[in-house]
Amino acid sequence: MKLETRNSKAEGNPKLEIRGRTVGAFILRVSSFGFVSDFGFRISDLTRPLRSTSFTLAFTLAATAHAQEDSYLWAFDRDAAGRVPARLVAPPGWVVAAEPTAPTRPNALAADASALTNLPASICSLDRMSLDTGQVWARVNILNGAAGVVFRQRAPDTFCMLTVARENNRLTLTSMRNGVATDLAMCALKTTWGRWHRIGVELDGRNIQCFFDGDRKLTAQDDLLAINKGGVGMVVAAGGRSQFDDFTIEITSRGEVVHVPEPTVEVALTRDQILFRNTPVSLSDLSRQLTSRFDPTQRLVLRVDRDVEFERVEQVMKAAGAIGFEKMSFDLRK
Numbered sequence: 001m002k003l004e005t006r007n008s009k010a011e012g013n014p015k016l017e018i019r020g021r022t023v024g025a026f027i028l029r030v031s032s033f034g035f036v037s038d039f040g041f042r043i044s045d046l047t048r049p050l051r052s053t054s055f056t057l058a059f060t061l062a063a064t065a066h067a068q069e070d071s072y073l074w075a076f077d078r079d080a081a082g083r084v085p086a087r088l089v090a091p092p093g094w095v096v097a098a099e100p101t102a103p104t105r106p107n108a109l110a111a112d113a114s115a116l117t118n119l120p121a122s123i124c125s126l127d128r129m130s131l132d133t134g135q136v137w138a139r140v141n142i143l144n145g146a147a148g149v150v151f152r153q154r155a156p157d158t159f160c161m162l163t164v165a166r167e168n169n170r171l172t173l174t175s176m177r178n179g180v181a182t183d184l185a186m187c188a189l190k191t192t193w194g195r196w197h198r199i200g201v202e203l204d205g206r207n208i209q210c211f212f213d214g215d216r217k218l219t220a221q222d223d224l225l226a227i228n229k230g231g232v233g234m235v236v237a238a239g240g241r242s243q244f245d246d247f248t249i250e251i252t253s254r255g256e257v258v259h260v261p262e263p264t265v266e267v268a269l270t271r272d273q274i275l276f277r278n279t280p281v282s283l284s285d286l287s288r289q290l291t292s293r294f295d296p297t298q299r300l301v302l303r304v305d306r307d308v309e310f311e312r313v314e315q316v317m318k319a320a321g322a323i324g325f326e327k328m329s330f331d332l333r334k
Contacts (some may be wrong), residue, residue: 125233145240
């Protein structure tokens, strides 16, 4: 499932945005005064009061976060099995498949490069994305060989990659230039296999920070000539097999994304009413009307008065999630 977002840099009034839903889970983005915070909760949480998750607490979290501009998430759970998800480009061997152990079930992206002999690695890249400063993350379950993430890709044989190898427990940052590999940094890991791990990089000019399971493991500097916008994606080394989930891109400057205008449907929440097309409706009537005109590309925009109880917002969110809305935004009105 691809998550397309609006620019979430906030000024003035705080804003809340549902960033994406993956098998009953939401990612909630809170934006306030130029700061942004992301946190997740499950649809099941919406069946009980969340008084501790108040707007006040959300704004406090937002004020301590780092500013970001755009975030993209692929969880593969609404993609057709046996295919490569939209906006991802890959050679044969990459397909969405059911995977009961995936961090976000039911699907994962399976990669099989066991028959690859003419290239050092098989890459699944994001179409029409060029990133110079930001973060690239993925969850990976390595069945054999090595796998990880790719960034600053400018040609099939020119890119950087961070990979972890199951056979020797090594995390390696590699710069590939015209087919010639140079290891920029590496370290040994103490970990267990047969389970999922999270791997990622943070790019800032020449500086590259590399993470494994939440810990920074490597810091290196890339060649000055390599500092440029380049493609991003996932990689599995020749001869290897791996599974991927929750592929995430965080753009913190100058990432180039082709934005497609998205249709929206608006619902207003006042202290006493739910308004759809400026007409008061009950929650059940709203559900019926949204269902009758539902389009999976739509974003549901909730215009919420400040004095509305959060429990009422939860009810609408739960109803919209049950219908199938994956993109929701909040606008808090004075």
